[in-house]
Amino acid sequence: MAAACTLALLGALVPLQDDPAPLSAGRPAQVTWAQYAATQDGSGTCTQPERSLDPNLGSTTGAAVARIRKYGKLKVGVDQNSYLWGFRDPATGDLAGFDIDLVKAIAKDILGDENAVQYLTVPTADRIKDIKSGAVDMVVRTMTINCERLKDVAFSTAYFTAGQQILTSGGSSITGFDDSLRGRTVCTATGSTGQKKLQGDRHGADVMLVANQLDCLVQLQLHLADAVFTDNALGAGQAAQDPAVHLVGKTVTDEPYGVAMNLADTDLVRRVNKVLNAYRADGSWQASYHHWLEADLPGIKPPVPLYK
Structure with a gap:
């Protein structure tokens, strides 16, 4: 209980390494919800929010990826209070968990170094605000993909399904x-x-x-x-x-988790989807799941990616 209480005291958007630089400069105009939602099923109605941008049908090395490479670090909003997902390992002092493994894979792909990450703690209610303001490049924090959130942020394909x-x-x-x-x-x-x-x-x-x-x-x-x-x-x-x-009892909702990003950063969305495809295919997802989650959440498979 003491450990849990200590973890729960950790607060809002807090840099865990050096201070972030603003990301808003140089971004293209924000994509509107109407433009984004209309791609879901061709009707303008959001029916399958877990559909994301196909990495094979657009750039994965555009302005957003260039911005991250210029800065030299991937700025990621995470949780450091969720045991097994994103938490401060008391044995090492390092962030660890299923979400953190995925962050490292994304950083490795974009920057060539899994440790080239600036972690920032983000409370649940601030995740969208911090993406839209440019405080972070992305949020990897057990964040559910849904139609309402697609008005404000873009998501990768689902990397886990909960309820x-x-x-x-x-x-x-x-x-x-x-x-x-x-x-x-x-x-x-x-x-x-x-x-x-x-x-x-x-x-x-x-x-x-x-x-x-x-x-x-x-x-x-x-x-x-x-x-x-x-x-x-x-x-x-x-x-x-x-x-x-x-x-x-039983689960009462379907909660597909996705990596959340700025709506304008379409090349980054595609890049993350490319990473996720490799992450599922090469056994990395399964290895992380086995290490962190399988004992408590058995029988789960990686979600099949859905594209627009």
């Missing part, structure tokens, strides 16, 4: 995302898909909002919340940190 699920303490009478939540306090992160789902149907629960999902685990441990509503992928990591909590 919202209830995490609660052992001995709790809560059975899942159902009416057993009535009168209970459910914690979720501000700006998360969990918050959006609870806005539509909270099953009579009181909703507690926090900056990061790990803060919810602390609230659960302190008995200030009765349950956490989060991606089962993150919930599995929290359960691995604290054996006194566990996931209950």
Whole structure:
């Protein structure tokens, strides 16, 4: 519990190496939502948000990639509080996890060095803001691809699929995302898909909002919340940190995770999709999954990439 509480105190957009330089200069005009969404199915309606730009049908070495190479580092918004995904390894002091492995593969491809990364911690609610402002080149932080977010940012193809699920303490009478939540306090992160789902149907629960999902685990441990509503992928990591909590019920959403980038950086989107194709094909995805996630989330395969 002490380790979890310590991690949860880590804050907002914080440079983990040197200070970032603005990225907005030299960017082409922002692509509009209408232009972007219309490519989903030809009707202008977003029906399959996980479809991304085909790396074989456009440049992967344009202005955005040139900007990153000129700066010499890839600026990436990450989480350092999500065990197994993006967290500070207490044994080494380094960032580690499934998301961090992917960041290193992208940096290796663009800059030739997996360590040529400037990591910045980004709270859940600030991910889109920091991409649009140019504070980061991309966010790799268990970020769900959905139609609403495509209004503001572009995504790679999906690199993992999760689902919202209830995490609660052992001995709790809560059975899942159902009416057993009535009168209970459910914690979720501000700006998360969990918050959006609870806005539509909270099953009579009181909703507690926090900056990061790990803060919810602390609230659960302190008995200030009765349950956490989060991606089962993150919930599995929290359960691995604290054996006194566990996931209950079924997943109630589909949450394809993608690398989020600026809408204008189409060459970077294609470049990341190219990296993901190789990452799936050469066994790197499977090796990272086996190391970090398989014990707690067995039987998962890499998502098949979908293109526009």
